[in-house]
Amino acid sequence: MNTTLSLCAAAIFLLAGTAALAQQVIVPEVERREVKLPKFPSKDIAVGLFAGTYATQNFGAAAVVGARLGYHITEDWFVEATLGQSKVSDEAFRQVLPGGIFTDPKEKLSYYEFSAGYNLLPGEVFPSAKRAKATAIYLVAGVGSTKFNQQRSQTIAFGLGGRLLLTERAAVQFDLRDHVFSLDLLGKRQSTHNLELTGGFTYYF
Amino acid sequence: MTLPRCLTALSCLLALAWPAHAQQPAATPSAGAAIVSEQLTVSDPFLEMRTGPGRGYPVLFVVARGQSVVVELRHTDWYKLRAEGGQLGWVHRRQLETTLTAAGSSKTFRDMALDDYLARRVQMGAAWGRFESEPMLKLYASYKLSDTLSVEGDLGQVQGVFSGTNFWHVALHSEPWSDQRLSPFFGVGVGQFKNFPNQSLVGATNTDAKLAHAIVGARYHLSERFVLRADWAIYTAFVSDQRSTEYRAVTAGVSFFF
Numbered sequence: 001m002n003t004t005l006s007l008c009a010a011a012i013f014l015l016a017g018t019a020a021l022a023q024q025v026i027v028p029e030v031e032r033r034e035v036k037l038p039k040f041p042s043k044d045i046a047v048g049l050f051a052g053t054y055a056t057q058n059f060g061a062a063a064v065v066g067a068r069l070g071y072h073i074t075e076d077w078f079v080e081a082t083l084g085q086s087k088v089s090d091e092a093f094r095q096v097l098p099g100g101i102f103t104d105p106k107e108k109l110s111y112y113e114f115s116a117g118y119n120l121l122p123g124e125v126f127p128s129a130k131r132a133k134a135t136a137i138y139l140v141a142g143v144g145s146t147k148f149n150q151q152r153s154q155t156i157a158f159g160l161g162g163r164l165l166l167t168e169r170a171a172v173q174f175d176l177r178d179h180v181f182s183l184d185l186l187g188k189r190q191s192t193h194n195l196e197l198t199g200g201f202t203y204y205f
Numbered sequence: 206m207t208l209p210r211c212l213t214a215l216s217c218l219l220a221l222a223w224p225a226h227a228q229q230p231a232a233t234p235s236a237g238a239a240i241v242s243e244q245l246t247v248s249d250p251f252l253e254m255r256t257g258p259g260r261g262y263p264v265l266f267v268v269a270r271g272q273s274v275v276v277e278l279r280h281t282d283w284y285k286l287r288a289e290g291g292q293l294g295w296v297h298r299r300q301l302e303t304t305l306t307a308a309g310s311s312k313t314f315r316d317m318a319l320d321d322y323l324a325r326r327v328q329m330g331a332a333w334g335r336f337e338s339e340p341m342l343k344l345y346a347s348y349k350l351s352d353t354l355s356v357e358g359d360l361g362q363v364q365g366v367f368s369g370t371n372f373w374h375v376a377l378h379s380e381p382w383s384d385q386r387l388s389p390f391f392g393v394g395v396g397q398f399k400n401f402p403n404q405s406l407v408g409a410t411n412t413d414a415k416l417a418h419a420i421v422g423a424r425y426h427l428s429e430r431f432v433l434r435a436d437w438a439i440y441t442a443f444v445s446d447q448r449s450t451e452y453r454a455v456t457a458g459v460s461f462f463f
Binding site: 040041042043044071072073074075079114116119122123124132134143144145152153154168182189204 | 256257258259260261262276277278279280281282283284285331333340342344362364366369401429430431459461
């Protein structure tokens, strides 16, 4: 009984199958469509140049120039590498101390730092009734190294800055940073605070 | 010193990049219309277009469902869109999650972010810690060769009171559970270090030596593009033919991937 039933069922399936084949006049030629995810132009990377003044704790202030390379990870956070260079003079010491502190009257100071920044106060400014420019005031903190008088010291830097986007891809910015590193040039090893104020131009791509 | 050279190179880069991009805005409307793949059809009830790429910027225009928009620019998680009427505004990726591309791709913007993590190739980061008892700073970049294997290059320095050390090393890392949020890794590598005493020490000499290291650590995918990492490494420095010294280092840091 069971075998006859299953045989009947098989026969019906076979018939149905041949009928379906006969009905299928058009064989679909489905071409596989290449779906390419679009790549959008972005502006997460920032390069810039800056200049300003670098005030050392013991040797006065001097001009500083530098460059930065940054990457904006999210709306709030960015990372940044900065390089800066200045020429520091021991003129004040030479007036009272013949021979001075440095071997040359002017000694090169250079630093590099890797910092993380947080856009604390994003906003807009309105130069005229029809124009609005995006701005941000941010906090930065980082670590790096300072080479001064042939001696390298680990540096911790923190500060704040502001940027104003002039166009979608160009910005002016200012930075105020405190570079903390230790120095033993004046006989005793001590931690020094060195303030730097710079302004610069940054390009985003 | 390489700094002036770096500055020159950077200014050249700026000079090169500037005109190329400066011309772009003029060409964008026609080019944007020509590229069909960048045209999106809004499938959310509406999109809020803001004046800037941030959550606090005011909404200046709303695009309704069914209308099409063109992506002009991306900044972090924000997309600058051009609506059918020519209005420009920034929309967060979250709002574009269900918006499909014109090509009919079922990939949402959200999926792309998750896929980015699973398909991450290049990772860059910085870590800070202790090398024996002295502060250590290192930067690393890694490239994933396969699901479980990656190469990593490290640059770092140890800044002691009496001397400083610069080092670099390359390593092969194995990450058996790289698709997990928390994933341990192991690695071995070789490199070189240079130790230079501070100038105020008299009669000290520089040391230049090869080093080998073994590392064990863990990564944790924090969110979006951020990965936390902590590791413990043992360094062997081959100071001379007869002598080698051993150091232990522990660091923690943050990296992000592309």
